[in-house]
Amino acid sequence: MSWRKGDDVASRPWRGRVRDYDLFKELTIGLVVVGLLVLSLSAIFRSPDDPGVTxxxxxxxxxxxxxxxxxxxxxxxxxxxxxxxxxxxxxxxxxxxxxxxxxxxxxxxxxxxxxxxxxxxxxxxxxxxxxxxxxxxxxxxxxxxxxxxxxxxxxxxxxxxxxxxxxxxxxxxxxxxxxxxxxxxxxxxxxxxxxxxxxxxxxxxxxxxxxxxxxxxxxxxxxxAHLTGDQWGVMNETGNTPGQSWLWLFSLLYQIEPFKSSANADILVVSTMLVLSLLLTLLPFIPGLRALPRKIPVHRLIWKDYYRQR
Incomplete structure (x- = not known):
């Protein structure tokens, strides 16, 4: 749409429906009600805050x-x-x-x-x-x-x-x-x-x-406290920490062979993670691997609304 002088959308009178808007009520709900809800749920479902072991x-x-x-x-x-x-x-x-x-x-x-x-x-x-x-x-x-x-x-x-x-x-x-x-x-x-x-x-x-x-x-x-890393599907944390969800893949490797029974498990797991991280970093440059999103279009399911409009 071309823009012409005098054709400013913001200057046109509004002819749609009009209703009162209570900004104070929205502020009250957003801060007080939601704040109380967050505090209540945090008290019920909070993570343990055990004292440090000395x-x-x-x-x-x-x-x-x-x-x-x-x-x-x-x-x-x-x-x-x-x-x-x-x-x-x-x-x-x-x-x-x-x-x-x-x-x-x-x-x-x-x-x-x-x-x-x-x-x-x-x-x-x-x-x-x-x-x-x-x-x-x-x-x-x-x-x-x-x-x-x-x-x-x-x-x-x-x-x-x-x-x-x-x-x-x-x-x-x-x-x-x-x-x-x-x-x-x-x-x-x-x-x-x-x-x-x-x-x-x-x-x-x-x-x-x-x-x-x-x-x-x-x-x-x-x-x-189930913090030994061998409980699948559960992420635990204690204290004011975000948890160890980023470690799930490390923990997974320790539960499967050949890592599980190896005396060199630590170096094997770290080496495997380095290789996987390198593959992920170089994914756009590796022929075959970079074509996987086109062959397995999982992203279209995740952003299905966007692709439906297109």
Whole structure:
């Protein structure tokens, strides 16, 4: 339609139906009514907002598990102690993609000695360090391993894992060290020592998370909340986070073969996702794949109104 002077649509008188419009009522409904509805539904269907798990809460809720984990850290038998790069140089601990060992290529960037970093050094920060530290330091590595192995076996023999019910044996200073660390954690001091690591504003929670992950208390909490990634069709979140819906494809690969039973599952899943992401990025340039939308016109079903008008 051509535009001519004097033919301005906005200047023409309106000859259609006219009715009153209450802007205040619309504003009231839009803000108050909808706001109350959103708040009500949020209160009913909200996601859980559980408090953060700390070493203090762990030591208070599951002291037996804490002592068993501290013993494993002392003996170097925990998951973290045998993880390999970037924490330590444990032989044959890395995941490989054929002959490619990306984990070793990263190097040991975050060196962690579980006995020193999780148990001994924190105990040294106490106003009165336990005398058992001197006995431990004076012993050979072989003797230390014997002590921790014997105490681990003794704890496992107790049905409840309660250190107070462990039969007497040659455990050296291990019971005294783990009990001192338990008391330190229960008071809340261990959280601050591990997290701060001598820096006043350190936000690196790596040591705390690794220590928590070596026990069974933290994984059991995740399992109870269905956050282990093996529950299909449900996306869970806790706290003020948007959830992990973007991780569904990663989780899916972990549930199927050959990823599910592979010792190199992590590197295989990440590599597969990189290949899929690259294919998606290059989709417009790959002959055959770029023609799929024309051969399988799913988009016409999604935007059927648009194509119907055309």
């Amino acid at each position: 070493l203090k809460s762990w030591a208070t809720a599951a002291p037996s598990d804490f002592v068993a984990t501290a013993t494993a850290e002392l003996g170097g038998t925990s998951d973290t102690a045998g993880y390999g790069p970037p924490y330590n140089a444990t032989p044959d601990a890395t995941q490989k993609l054929w002959f490619i060992d990306l984990q070793s290529l990263s190097g040991i960037r975050l060196p962690i000695d579980t006995a020193s970093d999780f148990v001994l050094n924190p105990l040294k920060t106490l106003p009165t360090p336990p005398p058992a530290l001197a006995q431990w330091s004076a012993a050979s590595a072989e003797q230390q391993a014997k002590w921790t192995a014997a105490y681990t076996e003794a704890l496992a023999a107790v049905p409840t894992g309660d250190p107070a019910q462990v039969m007497s044996g040659n455990y050296g200073p291990v019971p005294a060290l783990t009990q001192a660390l338990l008391s330190m954690a229960a008071s809340g001091n261990l959280d601050g020592v591990l997290q701060n690591a001598g820096e006043p504003y350190n936000l690196d929670y790596t040591p705390t998370v690794l220590f928590l992950g070596d026990g069974t208390y933290f994984p059991n909490l995740a399992s109870t």
